[in-house]
Amino acid sequence: MTAKTRRAFLQHTAIATLGSLAERVARTAALAGAGALFARPARAAETYVLGVVLPAEAAAASALQQGAGLGLDDANALATLFGKMLRLEAASASDGAGAAREARALARGGALGVVGGTGAGVADGLRDAAADGVLVMNVAAPDDRLRNDRCERRLFHVAPSVTMLVDALAQWVVDQRRFTRWAVEGDGGARAAEIEAAARRALARLGGSVVESVSAEIRLLAGADDAVRSVLARARGEGRADRVAGIGGEVPLALGGEEAAGLWSMGWHPELDRFSARELNARFRRRFNGPMTEPSWAAWAAVKLVGEAIVRGNATATTAVIAFLESAPPFDGHKGSALTFRKWDHQLRQPLYVAAPRKRDEIAGRRGPFAVLADVPGGDLDTIGTTAADTRCRFPA
């Protein structure tokens, strides 16, 4: 991040903070009959700092900083009522080494932890910082290895894992479409290998299996984005748009109405309505004039979680924030369930969503090319994701 960008981000979040804070301080001042408080809001509060590690790529950085900005609004709406305040400090990194370096610097500077995970290698770099004692809230990287062989006690995953996304997709597709024979079309990379492993595990539990493409009822796309778009276009052209599927919201939500195809699982959708998701999406849209995406939601949630640690957990240091998060406080992510971190890998339990293309004539205004069909699972949240019995993560006692 350039100095200019960094200043802009800080100014952006500070303006938002002061806006909501001013309103609350005005109220406090009126109650106390002490108008002088209005002029010095920051000094009235215990202030805590949370770091945000932004990627170099502008759109991804924007999604993260906007989510964090709304999270800061909400965190301070609560914290300032109790004489406390959270502030964000931003840094930028274009690779893993840079992310680790920035995260350590933020922590040395007094940040309770850092939020990040977007960008090539960034999540691995942040994981290394976590191994050195930095609290990291992963808001974008779904990699299963970060929750298994490379897990860390100080690394908490707000973003859903590959296994969760595949489990949710498989549960819905097998239950609703009865497709049990799946082909996994990858590119030989590490992500594709994780997706295939997750698909084999999920389908084995649901009475299905991974088969060759020629005999598959549905193809799970696990390649690079360009390859996925190419397959989607072909499937659409062949009238088989519902015979392909994928995980994550980034690809489908970037498609135009003419391009929409496939069944997708994702962690958030800007048109979610139930459980006050409508209010959260509306607040985000009012504030940033754009849709709340998956990483925006996760960044919002991460910052709000830390804010709740400060107020509910009276946390004043990193160890206390970690203790609060590990105590499984029921977090309201506007998903209709109490979201808590799993003890065995620090993954946030949460419902996910399955979306499918809308008919062309149903796309209008804010009704985009994809509509949410269901939230999954309907019941026990531990039916998606790695279980305590399956995990390879071992935290030190």
Add this chain to the structure above:
Amino acid sequence: MAFRPLVWLFASAVVVFAGAPAVALAAPFVYVSNERSNNVTIIDSATDTVVATVPVGDRPRGIGVSPDGRSLYVAIGEEDVIAVLDIASRKIVNKISAGSDPEAFAVSPDGTRLYVSNEDANAASVIDVKTGNVLASIPVGTEPEGVAVSPDGKLVYVTAETTHTVSVIDTASLKVVATILVGSRPREAAFTPDGTRAYVTAEIGGMVSVIDVGRNAVTATLKIDRTAPKPKGVIVHPNGKIAYVSNGGSNDVAVIDVEAGQISGYIPVGRRPWGLGLTADGRKLYVANGVSDNISVIDTESRKVIGTIRAGKGPWGVAVGR
């Protein structure tokens, strides 16, 4: 909520009946807002049958009866108004502007004011019933929801879902005098008849916070011992000994023993129970089941469901006439 002597209630009903012969009024009527069919179902509590269905506006949710028993108020979220239904004629006679997206409200015990939560605006509006003027818009927590007035009318509690708080408003100064941290996603609040305690449901927290009103402090937390219970509605029996909580996730009503400070049982009802309404004598509890599109009628003595009444689509709130 203020509870009036039964004799007064009967007298009131007779007067209303005499002035409006077109509608036969007898036993207290129960009013249910139907969020998705945009109407109110009217039930005769003597027979537990539906006697009328009245269209009220787009997305009715919060619902309440005036202390004199003559008016029914319904929050119409999509129209930013509180609709006023004349109980005698069963006609909408007024729509009062109520700020942005009114969802829930409470009527002052003297009937002169409505206190309304405005979810989009993070504020509570105070409305003069007679003039329709907004007397104040008071900033509260983020995404305000439930509103309750103390029996003496001096305090208003407004829950806020995103900040997990209860804002305590002094009705004389119209200022927030305290903010109380409660469970995650607080939905509704209810005072005991003597005004010393209040109960606040927390939907995501799966609990009920018990507040000492005099101290503005949570003195106990009652965990709802069900899987994902999602407690929403809460109401206190006129005798002050029992409180009821509707659990939208576990499809039952929790019975709280006020003195013992514990949950003494659960009564299974329909799917996604939210709104609760008690008859003035406390003998019947009406529960709006939002997904089953019906109302469960509970006999509070036996703690059993004694009837199920078809409502409109998405029954949300319940109010019982005087």
